[in-house]
Amino acid sequence: MAGKARAIILGSGTSNGVPMLGVEYPPEFLANPKNHRTRPSCLLQGPSGNVLVDCGPEMRLQLLRENITSLKAVIITHTHADHIMGMDDVRAFCKRDDPPMPVYTAKRYQEDIKRIFPYAFQDQKPGIWVPRYDMREVPEFIHEAGLEIETLWVEHGDLPVLALRVGDFAYVTDVNRIPEKVWSRLLNLKTLILDGLRYRPHPNHYNYEQAVEIATALNAEMTYFTHLSDDYDHDKVNAELPPRIQLAYDGLKIPITL
Numbered sequence: 001m002a003g004k005a006r007a008i009i010l011g012s013g014t015s016n017g018v019p020m021l022g023v024e025y026p027p028e029f030l031a032n033p034k035n036h037r038t039r040p041s042c043l044l045q046g047p048s049g050n051v052l053v054d055c056g057p058e059m060r061l062q063l064l065r066e067n068i069t070s071l072k073a074v075i076i077t078h079t080h081a082d083h084i085m086g087m088d089d090v091r092a093f094c095k096r097d098d099p100p101m102p103v104y105t106a107k108r109y110q111e112d113i114k115r116i117f118p119y120a121f122q123d124q125k126p127g128i129w130v131p132r133y134d135m136r137e138v139p140e141f142i143h144e145a146g147l148e149i150e151t152l153w154v155e156h157g158d159l160p161v162l163a164l165r166v167g168d169f170a171y172v173t174d175v176n177r178i179p180e181k182v183w184s185r186l187l188n189l190k191t192l193i194l195d196g197l198r199y200r201p202h203p204n205h206y207n208y209e210q211a212v213e214i215a216t217a218l219n220a221e222m223t224y225f226t227h228l229s230d231d232y233d234h235d236k237v238n239a240e241l242p243p244r245i246q247l248a249y250d251g252l253k254i255p256i257t258l
């Protein structure tokens with residue numbers, strides 16, 4: 001498929017966001033806007049619209065910041081709170097006469113969404129405006145917004161998490177193991193976005209050391225770490241990382257060749 005597309009890192013932060021509540025930071029840390037990380041999310045911009053990947057608590061602010069006024073579909077990688085708690089705001093993109101918003105996620109995560117947002121699946125009185133979701137199983141390829149989005153399952157502790165590949169770009173959030181058959185689909189890309197939570201090990205995420213090792217082996221032209229904690233002072237850490245591995249930041253824009 002020929003054509004141009006783009007990804008926007010809407011949020012590059014871990015589940016707490018950065019700065020974290022209840023923590024005091026040096027003014028130098030706070031002075032760098034790239035140390036301000038909202039909850040993890042990504043927007044895929046195709047030839048005919050936008051696909052939102054995850055829907056964290058700052059979704060409204062993220063989309064306002066990037067001037068996004070329409071969505072074709074939502075993909076939910078998994079249902080941890082930092083990935084779904086903005087889903088109520090999807091109602092902005094499914095007004096009364098619009099069809100429900102396509103939401104692609106695993107069956108088990110569909111059940112979570114139905115439990116957390118039951119009103120989105122119920123008939124409402126006239127004048128009541130709620131989001132409406134058209135829950136869809138995850139096919140091998142999602143076709144939305146003129147994009148062909150390959151769906152790949154990685155492991156996040158005991159949970160399956162949806163990783164996505166579009167052309168020469170892949171988005172792999174919340175992961176601590178990449179199964180062998182997925183590995184080959186993530187090799188030698190132009191751009192890879194990869195979970196690189198923090199310095200200390202974590203049972204369900206790659207830490208810095210593991211993420212560097214995985215990124216080096218996957219050999220993308222450029223790897224950006226995401227789902228970042230406050231361990232990382234953006235400019236300092238980027239200066240220490242190899243030039244082909246850097247930290248992502250909120251608002252990072254990545255061209256995709258389809």
Ligand SMILES: [Zn+2]
Nearest residue numbers: 078080156174
């Ligand atoms: Zn998670």
